[in-house]
Structure formats: C-alpha cells, structure tokens
C-alpha cells in the first residue's frame with residue numbers, strides 16, 4: 005500500500021538538486037569536483053545587495069511581511085519592469101515569491117488542474133513538467149528547431165493544441181539550450197495563445213543574459229493580451245540564487261489567487277531577502293553588465309572548444325549560460 009499521497013509519485017524529484025547534493029558530498033570527501041548540474045552564477049552577490057540585507061537584520065527587519073511581498077518591493081519590481089522591460093503594471097499586479105521557481109509553481113497551482121493540458125517546448129527546464137504534473141494536469145511536449153535557437157516547430161504546436169489546452173510555457177533565453185527566440189517567433193506564439201485563449205507563461209529568468217540582440221519581454225511585445233504572465237528572478241541577474249527572490253506580473257485577480265495560496269504555504273517571502281531584492285532592483289546595475297560580459301567571454305570559449313572536438317557541433321546560444329551541443333556518432 006502506498007503511504008503517501010498520489011501527488012508525490014506524480015512528481016519527479018529535482019535532478020539538478022540531487023546532482024548538486026552529490027557534488028557537495030564528493031567535495032566534502034576531498035574530491036575535486038566541477039558541478040555543472042545546477043544553473044547558477046559563480047559570482048558572489050554584489051556588495052551593495054549584501055549590505056542591504058545586513059542593514060535589514062541590524063534594523064530588526066526580521067518579521068513576517070505582507071503575503072505577496074512588501075509594498076516597497078512590489079513598487080520596486082514595477083519600476084524595474086518599466087525601466088528594463090517596457091512593461092507597465094501596477095504593484096497590485098505583482099506578487100513577490102521565494103524565487104522564480106516558486107512564482108511559477110504558485111501560478112501553475114492557481115491555474116491548472118486534472119483534465120487540463122499545458123504545452124512545454126523540448127528541450128525544457130526539468131521543473132516545467134513537474135509543476136504541471138503536481139497540479140494533476142498533463143504536460144504536452146512540442147519540438148523545437150536546434151538550428152534556429154530552439155524556436156518552436158509551429159506546425160507541430162498547432163496539432164498539439166486541443167480543447168483541454170490551458171497554457172503554454174515559453175522560456176527565452178532558455179534553460180537548457182541557451183536559445184533566444186526572435187521577436188517573430190514570440191509574436192507567433194502570442195497569436196496562437198490568443199487564438200486558443202491560453203495562459204502564456206513567459207519565464208524570463210535569464211533576461212539579463214541575452215548576448216546578440218536586446219532582450220524583449222513577451223508582455224512588452226503585446227501589452228493587450230491579458231493572459232501573458234511575466235516571471236523574473238533576482239537569482240541569475242544578480243547572482244542571488246540562494247536568497248530565493250523572484251516574482252510574477254500578471255492580472256490582478258491571478259495575483260490575488262496566488263497570494264491566497266502563498267499565504268497558506270510560506271506566508272510571505274523572506275523579509276531580509278525582500279530588502280536585498282529592493283537594493284538589487286533599484287541599485288547600481290553596472291554589476292549586471294559586468295557579469296554578462298564575463299558570461300559572454302565564457303560562451304565564446306566553450307563554443308570554440310566544443311566545436312574543436314570531433315563529433316561535436318555546437319551552435320552559439322543567444323543567451324543564458326548553457327550550451328546544447330549535437331553529439332554526432334563517430
């Protein structure tokens with residue numbers, strides 16, 4: 005007899021976190037390990053962000069905050085979205101969560117349930133299907149073109165959409181491919197979402213790492229379609245993966261629904277990390293450009309060295325810090 009609820013067996017554990025734990029164990033045992041499983045910047049969190057957190061603690065800012073985040077943080081996110089992404093939203097259309105992952109999870113929980121289908125493009129970030137599985141809905145996979153920055157195979161997409169399809173998850177720049185979709189591809193995805201009245205999740209957690217063209221947010225490309233949800237995070241942009249600070253912008257009623265769920269699970273995001281996030285979003289942005297320059301140099305090196313290997317073909321990823329090479333049989 006199964007002791008645990010069904011939802012536990014519906015979901016796979018995080019493979020990347022398991023590998024990271026293994027790397028930690030090996031390191032503790034004295035083995036020299038390079039952990040390439042979990043996607044995180046190796047830079048320290050910039051000093052002014054750390055200082056804001058230290059100040060928050062010294063000031064006794066160590067209590068619960070409002071469930072969807074501090075009003076100052078939601079206002080800071082609105083300022084950032086307008087400044088960097090040309091997205092105009094009110095703070096009431098924003099929820100701050102414990103990481104971008106938590107925002108995606110909360111949104112899936114608020115929107116999907118058994119009987120629903122959600123489109124995910126392959127190759128995908130390992131957590132996307134699991135968020136969907138957790139809700140009882142079914143992930144439906146659609147292929148992409150590796151020679152075209154892993155943009156969707158739109159003909160296949162049309163055939164996979166049916167009466168049960170409720171959402172579509174877009175992630176550009178992508179984990180794990182580094183692919184950055186063109187404006188045209190995003191416009192086409194929006195048109196399809198509109199036609200079928202789908203929730204369009206735009207996971208933009210690598211927005212600061214688009215190398216070859218300026219990053220454009222999906223919601224800025226079409227500000228009229230109210231079902232576009234923007235997910236961003238401090239994790240990769242400000243080297244803050246452990247702080248757990250991310251957010252979503254979308255319709256106010258969805259923010260309220262997600263806040264209700266969040267209020268009964270984590271109560272609120274961590275108070276100190278919220279102060280740090282305000283410093284990150286409103287403070288000096290040159291740190292972001294410096295880290296991006298370093299990642300671009302690494303992209304050039306790894307793509308060149310991979311292509312020098314027999315049997316490996318590696319396209320330039322347009323963003324993030326991943327490569328997705330083709331391995332040819334020799």
Ligand code: PLP
Pocket residue numbers: 043102103104105106129175178179207209236237238239245248249250
């Ligand atoms: N989305 C993608 C595509 C990711 O790769 C990650 C982290 O690896 C996240 C979201 C979540 O990041 P966080 O929860 O640290 O904000």
